[in-house]
Amino acid sequence: MxxxxxxxxxxxxxxxxxxxxxxxxxxxxxxxxxxxxxxxxxxxxxxxxxxxxxxxxxxxxxxxxxxxxxxxxxxxxxxxxxxxxxxxxxxxxxxxxxxxxxxxxxxxxxxxxxxxxxxxxxxxxxxxxxxxxxxxxxxxxxxxxxxxxxxxxxxxxxxxxxxxxxxxxxxxxxxxxxxLDSVANHGMWIRQDWLDKLGLKTPTTMDELIEVAKAFKDKDPDGNGKADTVPLVGSTTFDAYSAMNAAMSNQWYLENGKMKYGPTLDRFGDSMALEKLMYENGLVDKEYLTDKNFQRANQLWTTGKAGIYVASWGSGAMETHIKDMWKNVPDANPVPLEPVSTKNGKFGLYQETxxxxxxxxxxxxxxxxxxxxxxxxxxxxxxxxxxxxxxxxxxxxxxxxxxxxxxxxxxxxxxxxxxxxxxxxxxxSPADLLVKAAPDAVSQKVAALSQKGLETAMKNTFRRDIPYQPNFTELNDIQTALKPFIEDIRAKVTMQGNSYTAPWGLEEIRKEWKRLGGEKVEALAQDWYEANKASFK
The missing domain is CATH 3.40.190.10 (Periplasmic binding protein-like II)
Incomplete structure (x- = not known):
């Protein structure tokens, strides 16, 4: 991010x-x-x-x-x-x-x-x-x-x-x-060979995911005798945290029939708390906040130094990354990882409209x-x-x-x-992935993985309470102003120690939302929803 x-x-x-x-x-x-x-x-x-x-x-x-x-x-x-x-x-x-x-x-x-x-x-x-x-x-x-x-x-x-x-x-x-292959967007991948070597099961809850990440950090899964592995890297880490908590920073949610903006929800605070925990425990790359082009994340994954990759579900860049990984680590076995459940439920990663x-x-x-x-x-x-x-x-x-x-x-x-x-x-059709791939063994192997990635990415529904977001000037203005503010607050919560907690960050976001006119925007969004909900399918 x-x-x-x-x-x-x-x-x-x-x-x-x-x-x-x-x-x-x-x-x-x-x-x-x-x-x-x-x-x-x-x-x-x-x-x-x-x-x-x-x-x-x-x-x-x-x-x-x-x-x-x-x-x-x-x-x-x-x-x-x-x-x-x-x-x-x-x-x-x-x-x-x-x-x-x-x-x-x-x-x-x-x-x-x-x-x-x-x-x-x-x-x-x-x-x-x-x-x-x-x-x-x-x-x-x-x-x-x-x-x-x-x-x-x-x-x-x-x-x-x-x-x-x-x-x-x-x-x-x-x-x-x-x-369908374009509706599916974000996904997660995990090194099955690392799980097998350390005797670990595929994580299905956030607590289990954190424990697996700790093992990937401390138990030398690549077997080189050095503490040089990074549990989790990728280009969509916070989006994944937010999607699994149903609190994306650019989405509106219906809470008991009321329109609420994602970053103002308690669940968004849970996402920031998770991001802080992962960072402070060394379970993510320390440079991921400044890795603007995700070159370092890709390098860690393709050179076999990362255990969990959070980015795309399969085709395109992911296929290239897996091929590059096999050139460096021929025995690597990356497999799709299904989103894990959190205390807020179980939801899919980001999917497109x-x-x-x-x-x-x-x-x-x-x-x-x-x-x-x-x-x-x-x-x-x-x-x-x-x-x-x-x-x-x-x-x-x-x-x-x-x-x-x-x-x-x-x-x-x-x-x-x-x-x-x-x-x-x-x-x-998902079966097209195998037909479209080049006939060589590596391309066919990657295509099979890509098909599995697509199936995994679409297995759980991304929470989107309304088919598309409302549009009016006041909302657009406040979103533009709030986005860099949220990023600044997240950086403080994640990197600057105990003085900046997730509850503090959420309260700061809510205060800024209110200062910018968020209460008026919520009322306008509610009016928009009531006027349009009959047309939603």
């Missing part, structure tokens, strides 16, 4: 304040018809011709920079797949990368400085809502209705998506539906027609190649499922490309 120092928090607040000012300016411009060619109506039409027909077919789109493009492949902005997208779609696509771990902050700065891409996307629906209240993006109903064919058809076939894409009666984003990626239209976009044409091309056929590579080179079809021909070649030449496919008309 990442924590900002106080000075960085202040700087971030200043940037957000500037962004708010700029967004307000954008909103005022929009009311006057900003971004619409001269001589047209706000609906983008006039009596004589389509106002966008003669404009260059150029569209820019954001991209999460995960550092996955090798130097001989190029950059996120310029590589074989960007060239291919331009050629095949007929659209001059320009990629605007933003660092994955600071994506929203970076996008906020780009929007505030009027340098944001035409298409802005995120996995987080709440962020789209914030952009709406800030006046940074625009409704797209008219564009889909007038210019779309493929996506319009897709939406008609998946009407359940419309509620997620609609804010205040207008459609502000497009998205396709997640397949139905929509995959939310793609929004910048208010200052010059050619929405070209944007719709590009998205139509993606959902119609472009996504298939971006996800799988070139048929005959990177995959072959087996029972209509693309099977990798060479896992190393795919990793180097294709693995970074799927994220360009922000819309996908994909189908999936």
């Amino acid at each position: 990442k924590f900002r120092q106080k000075t960085k928090w202040v700087a971030s607040a200043a940037v957000l304040a500037l962004a708010g000012t700029m967004f307000a300016g954008c909103s005022n411009q929009t009311e006057k018809g900003a971004g619409i060619p001269s001589g047209t109506s706000p609906s983008g039409t006039n009596a004589s011709a389509d106002p966008y027909a003669s404009l260059p077919k150029t569209v820019s789109i954001s991209m999460f920079d995960r550092g996955a493009v090798s130097s001989d492949e190029g950059t996120y902005e310029n590589n074989r797949w960007v060239k291919w997208m331009k050629e095949q779609s007929g659209i001059d696509v320009k990629i605007v990368p933003v660092p994955r771990n600071q994506a929203q902050d970076k996008l906020n700065v780009l929007i505030a400085s009027n340098q944001a891409p035409d298409l802005i996307w995120e996995y987080d629906r709440t962020y789209i809502g914030k952009l709406i209240t800030q006046g940074a993006i625009q409704p797209i109903d008219q564009y889909i209705e007038k210019y779309s064919t493929s996506y319009k058809k897709y939406l008609q076939e998946h009407p359940e998506l419309k509620a997620y894409l609609t804010f205040e009666g207008k459609m502000y984003a497009v998205a396709t539906e997640r397949t 139905k929509p995959f990626i939310f793609v929004a239209f910048n208010k200052e976009m010059k050619n929405p027609k070209a944007a719709v044409e590009y998205l139509d091309w993606l959902v119609d056929k472009g996504w298939m190649t971006l996800v799988n590579g070139t048929e005959g080179t990177h995959y072959k079809l087996v029972n209509n499922v693309p099977q990798q021909l060479d896992s190393d070649k795919y990793k180097k030449e294709v693995s970074y490309a799927p994220e360009y496919a922000v819309l996908r008309n994909a189908k999936f």
